[in-house]
Amino acid sequence: MTGPRYIAFEGAEGCGKSTQAARYASAIDAVLTRETGGTDIGARLREILHDTSIHDMAPRAEALIAAADRAQHLDQVVRPALDAGRTVVSDRSVYSTLAYQGYGRRLDVDQLRQINDWATGGLWPDLVVFIDTPDDVIAERMSTRNLDRFEAAGDDFHDRVIDGFRTMAAADPDRWISVQAVGSIAQVAQSIYDSIAEWSER
Structure with missing residues (x-):
């Protein structure tokens, strides 16, 4: 694939x-951004989403x-950077x-796709780099953090999340590595860099 990419x-x-997105963006001189909170408005929305004092947010509202x-x-x-010929590297999407x-x-995934296709104007990432990390490594890292609302959601929730990522990666190998x-x-x-280089040559 040639031209600017949304990764x-x-x-x-x-x-x-987050560490790997920043490293890769720096290596290729891309625009580095993130979801949620990649804009001033988004930062305010992110505060609501991650606020540990909120216990009754409906999943649909979330x-x-x-x-x-x-x-x-x-x-x-994202769109202005791509239009200017810059590749965008986003920490989450x-x-x-x-x-x-x-x-x-446990919301309907197809409905979420429709809602977000409208929200994005149909602009989805060209490439998704899924960093699949052993459970024991994640548990060790999380034990040293002050957990936000998502991080503190419990093991069953996070097991479903990681299974979701793995399911999506397996279902769309042309877009996911x-x-x-x-x-x-x-x-x-280096593994990420090599994998993206291989994907780019397809």
Whole structure:
């Protein structure tokens, strides 16, 4: 694939995707952004979504707040960068909604796809880099964090989320690449770089 690309890094909490997205964006001089919170408006929406004092948010409300963040993000950051010829690397994307609110919260995944296709104006990532991390590594990393509302949602929720990511990756191999997060940060980064280079040559 030639030209600017919209690349999303996805994975479970604590998988290392934020670190790897930043490394890859720097390596290729891409625009680095994130969902949620990639715009000023999105940052305010993110505060609501991650606020640990909120215990009664309806899953549908959660999904719609995420979609609102995404609509602003694509309009303000992603689409203008692509139009200017810049590749965009995003720490999370629409697929996090499918994993978290769809598989995790058990909302209808097809309905979420329709809602988010409208929110994005049909602009979905060209490539999804799924960082698949062993459960024990994630558990160790999470044990040292002050957990936000999603991170504290419980093991069953997070098991459904990671199963959702794996299901989506297996169902769409032309768009997704899976990288096992085993080894040092530099080793994982090299695996990501090599996998993306191979995908680009298809």
